[in-house]
Amino acid sequence: EAGVVQSPRYKIIEKKQPVAFWCNPISGHNTLYWYLQNLGQGPELLIRYENEEAVDDSQLPKDRFSAERLKGVDSTLKIQPAELGDSAVYLCASSPGQATDTQYFGPGTRLTVL
């Protein structure tokens, strides 16, 4: 069974530029998560989807971050414009259904903003 797929794996951009990350969850997993992980810290939730619905986006900085999961499968996370402080690893995870389910992580996208 294929795991969570993310692309790109690495991205270097200049500040004020836009950037987008893509995630394809494990087949059949209804719940999808986007996390941000800074060096030396644990992942922090940005947004959680149950199918197409964003059920928890309380920690998503909505002035510059947006996300979508139009068909309840793939998801895209966008930052526009990027700031220096956005440099981090962006992780996508998925779980079968309930919020209490085990979450499986993708390889992440390492973003560097210059």
Added chain:
Amino acid sequence: QKEVEQNSGPLSVPEGAIASLNCTYSDRGSQSFFWYRQYSGKSPELIMFIYSNGDKEDGRFTAQLNKASQYVSLLIRDSQPSDSATYLCAVIDGSARQLTFGSGTQLTVLP
């Protein structure tokens, strides 16, 4: 603010020893508890989950949960150099809404 606290380490143990990793959490209603392993430059990988008080064993790994003390631990027996990684404790809160991670404990197993 729900919190999950871990000793950041680094924790060093000799090969073959038992490594003990500890975690405390603030939300008394927390339901589910997870241990993830993260190698440098890689994504978190699930090692174990535990829902009930007591011990749960899986190979060389044992998770221990004490809800009264709001404490969860991970024991690694017969530690190997390949166990060297950061271990993340994660807790799902009482409202079953969000997985909160600790900052991780860096473990080094010395050959």
